[in-house]
Amino acid sequence: MLPREPLEIKGVRIPNRLVAAPVASATATPEGRPTEGTLRRVKEILSSCAGLVIMEHHAVHPWGRARVRQMRLDSDPLVESHREVASLIEISGAVPLVQLNHAGGSVADLELLNDPTFRCVAPSPVPNPMREHRVVPAEMTPGEVEELPDLFVSAARRALEAGYRGVQVHCCHGYLLGQFLSPITNQRKDRYGGGLMNRARPLFQVVDALAGAFEDAIISVRLGVADFFPGSSGPGLTPEEGVRVARELASLGVDVIGISGNLCGYDTPLGFDDYSRLVMEAVGGRCAVECTGMVRSPERAERMLRSGVCHLVGVGRPLLSNPSSVAQWLSQP
Ligand SMILES: Cc1cc2nc3c(=O)[nH]c(=O)nc-3n(C[C@H](O)[C@H](O)[C@H](O)COP(=O)(O)O)c2cc1C
Numbered sequence: 001m002l003p004r005e006p007l008e009i010k011g012v013r014i015p016n017r018l019v020a021a022p023v024a025s026a027t028a029t030p031e032g033r034p035t036e037g038t039l040r041r042v043k044e045i046l047s048s049c050a051g052l053v054i055m056e057h058h059a060v061h062p063w064g065r066a067r068v069r070q071m072r073l074d075s076d077p078l079v080e081s082h083r084e085v086a087s088l089i090e091i092s093g094a095v096p097l098v099q100l101n102h103a104g105g106s107v108a109d110l111e112l113l114n115d116p117t118f119r120c121v122a123p124s125p126v127p128n129p130m131r132e133h134r135v136v137p138a139e140m141t142p143g144e145v146e147e148l149p150d151l152f153v154s155a156a157r158r159a160l161e162a163g164y165r166g167v168q169v170h171c172c173h174g175y176l177l178g179q180f181l182s183p184i185t186n187q188r189k190d191r192y193g194g195g196l197m198n199r200a201r202p203l204f205q206v207v208d209a210l211a212g213a214f215e216d217a218i219i220s221v222r223l224g225v226a227d228f229f230p231g232s233s234g235p236g237l238t239p240e241e242g243v244r245v246a247r248e249l250a251s252l253g254v255d256v257i258g259i260s261g262n263l264c265g266y267d268t269p270l271g272f273d274d275y276s277r278l279v280m281e282a283v284g285g286r287c288a289v290e291c292t293g294m295v296r297s298p299e300r301a302e303r304m305l306r307s308g309v310c311h312l313v314g315v316g317r318p319l320l321s322n323p324s325s326v327a328q329w330l331s332q333p
Pocket of ligand 1 (some may be wrong): 021023025026056057099150170173222260266267292293294295314315316317318
């Protein structure tokens with residue numbers, strides 16, 4: 001059965017085609033260190049037997065957090081605390097990646113927004129349509145945007161020191177790099193706003209810096225392909241634009257593109273198969289494509305792999321409800 005087939009990326013063998021998608025656990029200390037609760041969560045995830053485990057979003061800057069109890073990789077003293085998580089995953093036989101994120105303050109929760117040390121910054125001073133609180137962020141200065149590649153490279157260096165095999169850049173679900181991509185949340189008039197290639201510039205600069213700094217690490221981007229779900233339409237980032245971004249990411253040396261939604265989020269009954277198929281065609285085998293969303297049976301996972309929707313199939317909420325049932329997908333004849 002297909003999901004058991006391995007896939008090699010940069011000499012790293014992923015033992016099967018199932019991916020544990022990043023699912024934020026809110027189990028970190030306020031400093032961003034994993035806790036016993038995190039380790040319990042990781043063990044549950046590992047009972048799914050997914051070959052690639054992408055740990056939940058870790059903040060690259062204190063102002064890039066989405067909530068107080070989020071994991072962080074924004075300072076060197078944190079490295080040590082992340083070793084046990086990476087090593088638990090590695091010892092299980094799965095490949096450990098970690099997702100890196102700058103949330104963009106407009107999605108931060110109220111607890112964080114009320115913290116006097118937190119500064120709420122985003123591409124433009126517009127509320128994020130994904131949050132009810134409608135807080136208006138401060139516009140990032142060009143200098144702050146130019147710092148993003150360094151923030152991601154520093155966090156990635158810490159992740160690799162902690163034992164992860166690579167990183168995934170969070171560019172979906174209305175977080176900062178996705179906010180730049182969307183013309184709804186990005187109304188800038190400088191080189192980071194306007195046309196698609198300007199809006200994608202911060203993402204491309206981050207990826208270029210990561211690919212240049214870490215030749216042997218797996219570099220992934222989780223891309224919100226559009227601001228609306230497959231089969232619908234609306235204002236904002238279009239699938240055609242998302243696919244152009246994916247094509248450029250493949251040229252920049254990204255190893256895995258994960259497919260999801262941008263300002264629409266991830267909660268669609270149909271999943272993202274249609275977007276994933278478009279990205280598969282656009283990247284033409286230059287990188288692996290992973291698709292997550294409403295995969296609830298081995299038959300569906302197998303169909304996605306066989307029909308060219310993607311190379312890797314991700315699961316999110318099944319990891320919360322019944323991760324060990326996912327393992328059975330791999331043992332069925
Ligand atoms: C509680 C929860 C936390 C999540 N945290 C993250 C996250 O940290 N990063 C991310 O990219 N997606 C996150 N997601 C989205 C999932 O990775 C996944 O895309 C989504 O659940 C859809 O897949 P599913 O239908 O298999 O659940 C989260 C989803 C849930 C339900």
